Amino acid sequence: NAGVTQTPKFQVLKTGQSMTLQCAQDMNHNSMYWYRQDPGMGLRLIYYSASEGTTDKGEVPNGYNVSRLNKREFSLRLESAAPSQTSVYFCASTPTATGASTDTQYFGPGTRLTVL
Amino acid sequence: GDSVTQMEGPVTLSEEAFLTINCTYTATGYPSLFWYVQYPGEGLQLLLKATKADDKGSNKGFEATYRKETTSFHLEKGSVQVSDSAVYFCALITNNAGNMLTFGGGTRLMVKP
Numbered sequence: 001n002a003g004v005t006q007t008p009k010f011q012v013l014k015t016g017q018s019m020t021l022q023c024a025q026d027m028n029h030n031s032m033y034w035y036r037q038d039p040g041m042g043l044r045l046i047y048y049s050a051s052e053g054t055t056d057k058g059e060v061p062n063g064y065n066v067s068r069l070n071k072r073e074f075s076l077r078l079e080s081a082a083p084s085q086t087s088v089y090f091c092a093s094t095p096t097a098t099g100a101s102t103d104t105q106y107f108g109p110g111t112r113l114t115v116l
Numbered sequence: 117g118d119s120v121t122q123m124e125g126p127v128t129l130s131e132e133a134f135l136t137i138n139c140t141y142t143a144t145g146y147p148s149l150f151w152y153v154q155y156p157g158e159g160l161q162l163l164l165k166a167t168k169a170d171d172k173g174s175n176k177g178f179e180a181t182y183r184k185e186t187t188s189f190h191l192e193k194g195s196v197q198v199s200d201s202a203v204y205f206c207a208l209i210t211n212n213a214g215n216m217l218t219f220g221g222g223t224r225l226m227v228k229p
Binding site: 040041042043044045048058090092102103104105107108110 | 120124148152157158159160161162165167205207209216217219220221222
């Protein structure tokens with residue numbers, strides 16, 4: 001079991017460029033999430049997908065789009081990168097479709113993105 | 117809305133010292149409370165959790181008790197090791213929040229030999 005995997009590990013973009021961050025899990029989990037981590041602010045939810053075929057906005061969705069490609073994969077796209085999107089991005093997953101309140105979230109290793 | 121407040125770090129301790137990291141929360145409904153740990157260069161992993169008032173979560177020598185009267189979930193360990201050096205995040209999720217975990221800002225712990 002690889003758990004939650006993310007690619008790439010590091011990326012440098014210029015303002016206005018686009019890119020897609022990839023996430024996959026092999027635990028047969030239903031719910032998947034994208035967070036960003038900024039110094040002193042903990043993690044903030046960008047988007048989540050409670051089940052295959054559904055996506056919902058989190059706390060900070062502006063400037064991002066997501067695709068739940070299938071049950072395993074959940075990608076995050078930056079259409080026109082801005083310096084304010086410089087951050088560390090984490091993907092996570094949980095077993096149940098409804099995200100029951102006691103669920104443990106399993107995190108990937110993160111993608112460190114710098115936008116110049 | 118929901119929020120979590122943690123003590124600011126970094127916290128620097130000598131090996132075998134006692135650790136307390138404070139965490140308080142504000143939430144509607146009845147939250148479940150979590151401590152996640154992030155080791156250098158890695159993603160977050162669950163350290164412990166408590167789902168109702170007066171529950172105690174414990175793991176790897178760490179403990180935290182869900183105190184509804186003080187809205188707190190302080191993390192403690194009796195004797196820290198160098199390998200405990202990491203960033204610790206307090207978090208909550210409520211029945212009303214659906215899938216959204218609310219995190220505190222994180223506390224960096226550095227343990228010196």
